[in-house]
Amino acid sequence: MPIVTISRGSYSRGKEVAEKLAAKMQYECVSRDIILEACSEFNIPEIKLVRALHDAPSVLERFQHGKERYLSYYRYALLKHLQRDNVIYHGLAGHFILSDIPHILKVRITANMDDRVQEEMKRENISAEKALFILKKDDDERRRWGLQVHGTDTWDSRLYDLVLHIGNLTVNDAVEILEQTLQKPAFQTTPESKQIMEDMIKSSQIHSMLVDLSPGIKVVVRQGVAFISNVGKELKTDSTLRDTMEKNVRTVEGITSVVIQEPLMSKSAYINPYHNI
Incomplete structure (x- = not known):
């Protein structure tokens, strides 16, 4: 009974891959759900938890351990949810939290920046220049978060079993590759x-x-x-x-x-x- 965690940048088609794979495999697909579960169980504001999971900690926060409890609460909520098996998770920090669990398939989905810019422009009704600025800032923030909190770059391919680039590969191609990979013995629960x-x-x-x-x-x-x-x-x-x-x-x-x-x-x-x- 496999579990998949999909790491993705904004508008990289990772969410689409996760949802299509879940529908095809009849798995549960979760992302923001875990944030809501953690907020409910530990009675914490959603905005503070999201910031703790996305924004790199400031010097003061690192000195005062300002984000530890939010990260701790989220880690427990995610692990507890995933014990159900047959789950595809495409939210924040999964590749770090789940790195030591061998039967979880860890995937990174990337896409061409030009395609991401076009998608950001269309969804937010903004210029190409502003879309590019927002995407680069978001990518940089996620990388700094990984380096400062876990000492590892989110883009380090060693975090993942598979890195799939949506370009020549379509979303459906990625879904097919992941479906086949999930049949491998390495990704079965033992x-x-x-x-x-x-x-x-x-x-x-x-x-x-x-x-x-x-x-x-x-x-x-x-x-x-x-x-x-x-x-x-x-x-x-x-x-x-x-x-x-x-x-x-x-x-x-x-x-x-x-x-x-x-x-x-x-x-x-x-x-x-x-x-x-």
Whole structure:
């Protein structure tokens, strides 16, 4: 039961490819739906979540971890939705969030800039010059977001199993290629790949529970054990808070134990690395 994530620029025909492939394969096709689900579950404004997923963080936001909780909430919403299988996702950040799940087919759809400009002009009723400016700005923003948040360029072909350029290839050609590729054994769910996905869902759920308390926190789940690292000052020095956190983490279905990979220390021993800044 495969899953496809399609990365695309504005007006690159990726949305059309996703929708036609979904109709042909009788799969669910989702994009903005995940944003709405995350906003509903975590009670956050849609505009703030969209900006966190699209706009590269400012220097202040990077220093203050300003976008971490929005990205954490979105990651959990996306992974939880995709566990249904037979889904085609063509929204933001899928190629980064889903990169470690082997049975997901990761695709990049590109198109000629001239064709994209014509489509932007037609839909927005603007000049060619303005359309080109908007598209280049959007492309640049997405690339900077990937580099600053994940350290990887969105256009790096190593992120994808397939990169398809709509030009000589038509949308229907792309759909046919993807349909054939989805029959390959590499993109079928196996017990091992299902376990990887289930562990990632648990990790992202726990991260979404803790990110407000410790924005830089890292969570990895393996075989029912939650390994937690890079905790903030409160979790390094407050034993009561740490115990409460562990109890909350154990409420996640399938979690049998919690390992905090940093020892408890006294508040006097804690050194704030930013004290003199």
